[in-house]
Amino acid sequence: xxxxxxxxxxxxxxxxxxxxxxxxxxxxxxxxxxxxxxxxxxxxxxxxxxxxxxxxxxxxxxxxxxxxxxxxxxxxxxxxxxxxxxxxxxxxxxxxxxxxxxxxxxxxxxxxxxxxxxxxxxxxxxxxxxxxxxxxxxxxxxxxxxxxxxxxxxxxxxxxxxxxxxxxxxxx
Amino acid sequence: xxxxxxxxxxxxxxxxxxxxxxxxxxxxxxxxxxxxxxxxxxxxxxxxxxxxxxxxxxxxxxxxxxxxxxxxxxxxxxxxxxxxxxxxxxxxxxxxxxxxxxxxxxxxxxxxxxxxxxxxxxxxxxxxxxxxxxxxxxxxxxxxxxxxxxxxxxxxxxxxxxxxxxxxxxxxxxxxxxxxxxxxxxxxxxxxxxxxxxxxxxxxxxxxxxxxxxxxxxxxxxxxxxxxxxxxxxxxxxxxxxxxxxxxxxxxxxx
Numbered sequence: 001x002x003x004x005x006x007x008x009x010x011x012x013x014x015x016x017x018x019x020x021x022x023x024x025x026x027x028x029x030x031x032x033x034x035x036x037x038x039x040x041x042x043x044x045x046x047x048x049x050x051x052x053x054x055x056x057x058x059x060x061x062x063x064x065x066x067x068x069x070x071x072x073x074x075x076x077x078x079x080x081x082x083x084x085x086x087x088x089x090x091x092x093x094x095x096x097x098x099x100x101x102x103x104x105x106x107x108x109x110x111x112x113x114x115x116x117x118x119x120x121x122x123x124x125x126x127x128x129x130x131x132x133x134x135x136x137x138x139x140x141x142x143x144x145x146x147x148x149x150x151x152x153x154x155x156x157x158x159x160x161x162x163x164x165x166x167x168x169x170x171x172x
Numbered sequence: 173x174x175x176x177x178x179x180x181x182x183x184x185x186x187x188x189x190x191x192x193x194x195x196x197x198x199x200x201x202x203x204x205x206x207x208x209x210x211x212x213x214x215x216x217x218x219x220x221x222x223x224x225x226x227x228x229x230x231x232x233x234x235x236x237x238x239x240x241x242x243x244x245x246x247x248x249x250x251x252x253x254x255x256x257x258x259x260x261x262x263x264x265x266x267x268x269x270x271x272x273x274x275x276x277x278x279x280x281x282x283x284x285x286x287x288x289x290x291x292x293x294x295x296x297x298x299x300x301x302x303x304x305x306x307x308x309x310x311x312x313x314x315x316x317x318x319x320x321x322x323x324x325x326x327x328x329x330x331x332x333x334x335x336x337x338x339x340x341x342x343x344x345x346x347x348x349x350x351x352x353x354x355x356x357x358x359x360x361x362x363x364x365x366x367x368x369x370x371x372x373x374x375x376x377x378x379x380x381x382x383x384x385x386x387x388x389x390x391x392x393x394x395x396x397x398x399x400x401x402x403x404x405x406x407x408x409x410x411x412x413x414x415x416x417x418x419x420x421x422x423x424x425x426x427x
Contacts (some may be wrong), residue, residue, distance in 0.1 A: 007239045018231045031234055038241050100228040106228075121225045126191060127184040146183050153220060 012058050013082035019059060022118035023066045023109050033069070037062040059119065059133045097101060105155040113148030116141055175210050178203045182214055187221035201274060212411050235340060235358050236304045239407075289394045290347075290375050291386055297345045298354050298365040305356050306339030315342045319353045321367075326353075328368050329403055331417045331424060337362070347373060364407040376400040381423050383414055398424070 016037060020030035040061050041048070049058045102121075106114050119125040119133060131141045178200040184198075185191050192201075202212045268410040306317045312335075319326035322344060340356040347369065354367040374395070378384045383396040394405045405414060417424055 006242065009238065013238060014233050017233055017237060018228060021231055022228075031240075034237065035240060044331055078377045096357055099227050099232070103231060118228075120186070121221070121228050122233055123224060124188050124190060126186065126194075142180060142184060146180060149183060149220075152224070156224075158389040166267065 001105070005042065005045075007040060008054060009057070012055060016062055017059055018122045019068070019118055020062060022106055022114065022122065023063070033062055033065055035145060036038075040065070056129055056132055059125070063115070063133055094168050102110075102156070105152055108111075108155060109148055109151050112145055113151060116144045117148040117152060120145055173199050173203060175203070175207060178207075178210055179213065182217065185218075187218050187225055220266055224267060228297070233340070235363065236299070236305065236356075239363055240299060271372040291395070291404065291406075293347070294367050295393065295406055297347075298343075298367065298406055304343070306343040308341040310338050311340050312341065315339055315355055318342060322353070324353055324367065325370075325401065329398070330366075333416050334366065334405075335366075335414070338366075362407070364367075364413070365404055367406070368403055369404075371397050371400055372400040374404075378402060383417075383423065385414075 001131060017030055017034045021027065022031040024030050024033060037058055041058065044061075048054050062072070096143075098109045104119060109117065115134060117138075120127075125133070127138060128143050130136070132137050134141070134154050136144075181197060181200040185197055191197050204214055233412040307315065309315060316326035319342065319363050324344075334357065337359045340358040342353055342355045345352045345354060345367065350370075350373060352367060352369045354365050357364045357366065374397075376384075376395075378395050378397045381396050383394050386393045386395070392407065395418070
């Protein structure tokens with residue numbers, strides 16, 4: 001079965017962009033990262049022999065591009081004044097739990113927890129896919145997801161107690 | 173399996189039930205039927221996961237992102253036999269020679285349609301620029317004021333079909349060292365950019381009142397001149413739209 005570029009864009013560009021937002025905390029950087037990922041698909045399409053692996057390949061590529069970019073920025077730091085960062089979460093009591101609240105809460109997590117969580121919630125990747133994309137063993141995915149979920153839950157329930165009545169501690 | 177171990181596993185279970193048949197979860201899922209405390213915890217967990225998943229699925233997508241991605245549209249092919257028969261360096265050399273030959277032949281005999289350099293520049297700037305719009309608003313008078321505030325003609329007349337569309341905002345381009353505005357229109361899947369400029373800036377003569385169409389890959393431009401202004405409408409498929417401007421054998425530009 002042939003992989004069509006147009007179909008690949010149609011099927012995955014939204015979830016890839018949202019994953020990129022969770023990584024970069026910037027709309028323009030997320031757009032650039034998404035574009036770079038699809039440009040890589042055009043150049044390296046021969047690497048994606050199995051259409052069933054396309055989604056995983058795209059997310060892996062985007063994540064690797066992000067890591068490369070971060071390394072490069074460490075070597076050549078700069079400040080982009082045009083970036084529009086996702087707003088910081090302030091006290092949200094009385095507000096609805098919307099995308100910006102959740103994304104802002106995600107941004108407050110350390111990256112080792114944030115990235116697997118973003119994959120888990122965006123496009124609902126399985127633990128196996130998350131391990132494949134991030135190059136992590138299943139046990140590490142399990143512990144990071146577990147710890148990340150606990151932190152996210154604490155952040156959201158602390159900041160929006162009237163909106164998400166989830167107990168901080170599981171029933172025992 | 174202990175309750176704590178079951179929780180560890182079930183934390184990985186996706187809210188959309190996609191893991192129901194995964195044997196990795198089967199024992200923990202079975203425990204839910206006999207352990208009401210675990211079942212209660214799991215229900216809370218799923219509710220939280222579902223809420224977060226729905227919230228992140230609402231992160232807005234830039235209106236022009238898909239257009240930008242499709243600008244590069246080609247159909248990737250499966251790996252062919254020569255990928256395996258040739259070493260990478262040999263394959264690269266063969267591909268480069270074949271590519272140059274193909275380009276040469278194409279230019280000599282086929283001459284594929286490409287937009288004039290000016291229109292290509294407009295396409296590049298309006299669709300591939302880093303910022304989509306400088307001013308985001310659906311209020312056309314506000315767009316006109318923004319353009320006029322930059323000492324440019326904001327009082328141009330739009331064809332009725334275009335005037336009926338919802339504007340998304342506007343931006344300024346730099347063409348030949350001069351600022352030129354464009355207005356972005358988005359309605360459903362239709363996404364168009366209208367560049368408005370002094371006709372003396374446009375290098376290719378366009379007959380007064382008659383549109384000139386150019387196509388490049390999936391991108392089209394429709395250009396017309398009205399009075400002292402030249403309009404360039406760009407997008408994925410504006411040509412069919414522009415043809416609706418013709419009424420009773422006459423082009424109606426609203427001017």
